[in-house]
Amino acid sequence: DGGITQSPKYLFRKEGQNVTLSCEQNLNHDAMYWYRQDPGQGLRLIYYSQIVNDFQKGDIAEGYSVSREKKESFPLTVTSAQKNPTAFYLCASNPPAGEVTGELFFGEGSRLTVL
Amino acid sequence: SQKIEQNSEALNIQEGKTATLTCNYTNYSPAYLQWYRQDPGRGPVFLLLIRENEKEKRKERLKVTFDTTLKQSLFHITASQPADSATYLCALQYSASKIIFGSGTRLSIRP
Numbered sequence: 001d002g003g004i005t006q007s008p009k010y011l012f013r014k015e016g017q018n019v020t021l022s023c024e025q026n027l028n029h030d031a032m033y034w035y036r037q038d039p040g041q042g043l044r045l046i047y048y049s050q051i052v053n054d055f056q057k058g059d060i061a062e063g064y065s066v067s068r069e070k071k072e073s074f075p076l077t078v079t080s081a082q083k084n085p086t087a088f089y090l091c092a093s094n095p096p097a098g099e100v101t102g103e104l105f106f107g108e109g110s111r112l113t114v115l
Numbered sequence: 116s117q118k119i120e121q122n123s124e125a126l127n128i129q130e131g132k133t134a135t136l137t138c139n140y141t142n143y144s145p146a147y148l149q150w151y152r153q154d155p156g157r158g159p160v161f162l163l164l165i166r167e168n169e170k171e172k173r174k175e176r177l178k179v180t181f182d183t184t185l186k187q188s189l190f191h192i193t194a195s196q197p198a199d200s201a202t203y204l205c206a207l208q209y210s211a212s213k214i215i216f217g218s219g220t221r222l223s224i225r226p
Contacts, residue, residue, distance in 0.1 A: 004158075006158075031211060031212065033212075035216075040124065040218060041218050042119065042204070042215075042216035042217050042218040042219065043159075043204070043216040044216075045214075048212050050211065050212060056212070090158050090159070092158075094211065102147065102149075102164050102208075103149060103161035103164060104149075104151075104159075104161065104206075104214065105161070106158030106159050106160070107158050108157055108158050109156070109157065109158050111156075
């Protein structure tokens with residue numbers, strides 16, 4: 001079945017460590033996104049990519065980095081520079097690049113906890 | 116900056132009644148307004164999309180309205196069931212990449 005796979009579902013990190021969250025999609029979508037969700041708040045955009053080898057910062061990109069080397073993959077690295085990284089991270093995609101296309105398809109999320 | 120308000124953090128209603136959730140926004144109207152359902156610990160799932168030139172959209176027991184004058188969308192679930200209990204998110208879409216989400220309304224349907 002087509003969809004978006006995020007891993008790991010749960011991740012614990014010590015302060016000062018970088019961690020990478022995986023996001024893979026087999027929907028053949030051009031655009032991919034990373035959102036952060038905190039309790040009682042809406043989803044906030046971290047980074048997005050509309051095409052391979054290109055990505056843009058969202059509203060809260062500080063302390064995060066991404067890459068888009070393949071159409072199917074859009075990993076997110078939470079660096080030690082992110083001051084409050086404990087959150088629920090959601091990856092999403094939609095087709096195709098450059099147009100208003102409608103709904104986002106989301107993965108099941110990764111919950112990161114900093115100890 | 117654009118702000119989105121969803122009527123309340125939580126809404127509790129009796130099974131069989133119609134649930135009505137509100138999404139209000141400031142500033143300029145989006146090209147599209149979307150509604151998603153999110154269950155605890157899961158990713159949101161798309162439900163309905165309505166365009167700025169549409170007044171109403173229906174899908175089975177769901178109905179969405181969009182009033183660009185009031186800057187408001189209403190989301191209705193008729194004949195509500197306990198299985199409809201979830202958090203519902205409103206999202207404003209201005210372009211393919213510019214999608215702004217509200218904080219959601221947690222709906223509980225009691226038997």
